[in-house]
Amino acid sequence: MATEYGHEYGLDGGPGYPAGADADERRHRWPAVLRAPFEGRHWREVGYALLSLPISVLLFSYAVTMVSLGAGLLVTFLGVPVLAAALAGCRMLGSVERARARTLLGLRVAEPEPLRARTRGAGSWMAAVLKSGASWRSLLYAVLHLPWAVFSFTVTVTLWVSGWALLTYPGWFWVFPMYAGQDGMQLYGDETHQIYLDNPFELTVTALVGLLLTLATPWIVRALTMVDRVMVYGLLGPSKLATRVVELESDRGVVVDTAAADLRRIERDLHDGAQARLVNLAMDLGLAKEKLQEDPQEAARMVDEAHGEVKTALQELRDLARGIHPAVLTDRGLDAALSSVASRCAVPVNVEVDLPERPAPAIEGIAYFTVSELLQNVSKHARATYASVDVWRVENRLMLQVVDNGVGGADASAGSGLAGLAERLDAVDGILVVDSPAGGPTRVTAELPWRAERPA
Incomplete structure (x- = not known):
């Protein structure tokens, strides 16, 4: 909307935050750092990071296989159709990724610019797919997202499991002496020395370390998903040029509507104002002409009133001209x-x-x-x-x-x-x-x- 500052790209109330996040923040008694591990937003972000690995493996495998196959077949007539199908599939998978980001991250990204085939037919469709920048950006997303998904999955799982395991260690350390034949979790060990976490002090320190990891994990996962947001928005959304074209088309419609409204206003002002006054003036002058011989004084009075009407009509025309564009x-x-x-x-x-x-x-x-x-x-x-x-x-x-x-x-x-x-x-x-x-x-x-x- 033109009356607001600070629009964020495709998001509700900021980068992935709900619109009422600030108000909800004020209503909670506990600070955000303590609430974060238990909030639904954190679990959705963890779910996004966990799902990213299998999905990105499928995306990467599909993209590399199909593009390699299409590039290898370019020497034949099958290469172009296979390559076009590969890019079209990447666009479809990109829509799935946008839906996943919208559901789990609250990120709303508009659809990329549609394919613009000049004529009907398979050849025109393939040309449109190959010329579309959105198709190639979807392919780039499928290739680049895999290494990041591996890193994000590894960090998320490691931090989440380690944090909760250490935090709850005092409650399950008895498993080691009962079933593993050792005093506790082994912190260090070689041929001559072994260090186990088994006394109350060590259990307390372990739980505190786990607490710190548990409290830090939501913010680290949030930082990791911010990279995903940028990738989804930058590679799977509309290009800046396409967005600008849509804005210009909308602005052109506004300009046309405004110009039409101004013309209707000018026509209405002329019809209801100066035109009506001039019609009355012509009728008054006609009556004055008829009265001129019979009653010269009455005719003079009517001419004097008509003179006043002329001045009023001129003022209305000046105001109308000033409203169009003042001199x-x-x-x-x-x-x-x-x-x-x-x-x-x-x-x-x-x-x-x-x-x-x-x-x-x-x-x-x-x-x-x-x-x-x-x-x-x-x-x-x-x-x-x-x-x-x-x-x-x-x-x-x-x-x-x-x-x-x-x-x-x-x-x-x-x-x-x-x-x-x-x-x-x-x-x-x-x-x-x-x-x-x-x-x-x-x-x-x-x-x-x-x-x-x-x-x-």
Whole structure:
């Protein structure tokens, strides 16, 4: 959403954390380090690490066998179909891995870009599979994941078994003297010396070491699964280019819808405002023409009223033209244009514009209409007595901030005008951030990409 900062890739509430993790953390009495070995999240991560080894063996075996077979058969007509089938199988297995990561790690990764076959037929499908970057990334995942899965499986099993075995050692050390013929677990032994863990002090130290390993294991396993998250997200998800294309397609739809809505608004304002007034004006002038011979004074009065209607219609047309694109913005820039908007606001507004140069006309226009709409909200809803507008540049970003001392409670996610404004900014890679606690003050900050004005 364009009104939020800090989006994490495909995750609920951060990298694998549930959305309410912070609130749950505050409700628990025991610290996280003591709860971690018993939480469901730890057991799911352990299960993921244990399953990774057999699954990665199957993935690796399939990928290497099929790709080797396809590469060896390239000298014949069978090589390309076998290689395409190998890549298609890797894509299908990749969807299984995404589902496993979503179920056990809470990692939500979008589907990669679909195959785009130009025409129907096996040849076109094979060409699409071989040209797809997602297919080759799935193959790379199948090859690279095996060594990591072996390492992750070994570390997880070793730490988990060692930790719990040492922690519970005081409860089962009697097995050694009863069934193994020795005093306890052997710590060291050679031909002349043997050291067994058999007295109360050694049992206590062993249990403490086991406790430390048990408490540390969830965090180590979590660090290991973070690597899995990165691999799944980077190799089995959509590429950055494909994601960007989807964003641009969505933004294009927003721009088209916004332009259509603006045209409908202009048509409605012309039809209900200036056009209706001009029609009434024509009728009044026709009546005045008929009255001119019979009652000159009445005709003069009607002409005088028509003159007033002409002035009103001209003002409405000026307002409409200003709403499309004000001349002061084109001629004098944001400083003068925003000062003009502030002068029409219902509350006193202080305007500060600190820009080294003018941005591109498109960005300048969006900045103008953003501030205009925010000041309209201040006039209509904020019940404020003062507002301020600040415009400045930070590196390659144009920053806008509108602050008022009103009652607050503005919410961009409630389907209000702020939501539409956020979508319009998002269409040009902009961001809208609303900070409006109940009781005020309200602070709305907008970021736009800085694009310098091209010289004429």
